[in-house]
Amino acid sequence: MPASTLERTARPRRSRTRSRNSNPRPALVISTLKPHQYDLRPACASLICPDCKTWVPITGIQAKKHKLVPHDTGRAGKDAAVRCQGSNRLVNVDVAFEVWQKRLEEGGAETDGRRSARQRYKPLPAQAKPVTKMTPAPMNADDALTAYREHLKKCRTSRVASRCGGTHRCADGARLAALYEQLMRTQKYRDRERRKDSRVDALLTRHRSAKGKKNAAATWAEQHQTTDAPKKALAKRSGTEVEEANNTCRIRRAGTVSDYRGRHVPTEPLHITA
Structure with a gap:
């Protein structure tokens, strides 16, 4: 008995077929699709099949009769060989290639320059409390206890609805009480540190x-x-006559003036006769 030749995977989709079969469903009009859902270039004329939502070649794009090539619903060689109901369906190409290309370019430019018109504002930060109303946090248990007692005196005499009274404490009173308890519990550790x-x-x-x-x-x-080093060792360039003269203290002769190089210059004018 010959082996079965039934294909179990989807077959590759050809760009052109010679089948004369036509789908009895009404022709698919290109103008009802969006510009990005079909391609009218002669080299790769195709569109997205409305039934299986995959790209399918259009045969006879330069002829009078256009139709979709027979195709399966899955990928070739991977999915099951299930024939799509849109195979061999006639296509009515009522859009010129130049018009389609212009629409596609205009849509791409509009999409690239589009941005959301909704403005998103950052939340404004809360206004800081004035320096005159700022109170430093207590650093030890005694300061915390003093601040807690002062708060109780002021809060009990006020007319605020949530003021401290009896065992009830307002938000500030509860915070100061918790701070005092924390400082008392950690005082020994802080003293050690x-x-x-x-x-x-x-x-x-x-x-x-x-x-x-x-x-x-x-x-x-x-x-x-x-x-204590020798005088010659103090010279920057020892061995030269100028450096040795600079580092040597000579006794000036009477009636002369000595410059820094040790030359004797007379103090009285000299009369030179030829």
Whole structure:
């Protein structure tokens, strides 16, 4: 018995077919589709099938009779071979190629330059409280307790509906009470950290002071050695006559003026006779 030749996967879609079969359904009018749903270029004339929503070639695009090629609903070689009901359906191409291309370009330009007209405003930040009304947060339990008692005195005498009274506390009173309880619970830990930081600061100060004294002593010793060095070693370019004259202190003779190079210049005018 010969083996079955039934194809089980979708067949590739040809660009042109020689079948004379036509779908009895009414012809599909191109003008009813959107410009991006069909392609009228002769090299790849095709459209999106309304039944299977896939691109299908149009056969006979340059002839008088146009129709969709036979095609399956799935991808070729992967999905099941299920024939689409839109196969061999006649197509009425009532849109010129130039008109379609112009519509496509105008639609692309309009889409690229389009943006949302809805404006989104950022929320405005809350206005900061004036400096005169700002109260520093208490740093220890005693300050927190004092602030809590002062708040109770002011709040109980006020006429606010949610003022402190009896066991009831307003928002500020509850916050100060919670702060006082937290500071009381963590006071010993903060004291321990403060003592540790003071000890570390004292050690660092002592180390920096000792290091500064050592560096100062080394600098003074270096300067002392430089001062005791021979005079020739002080010259920038030792060995020259000018440098040696600059670094030598000579005794000025009586009745002369000595410049920095050691030359003796007379103080009285000289009369030179030929």
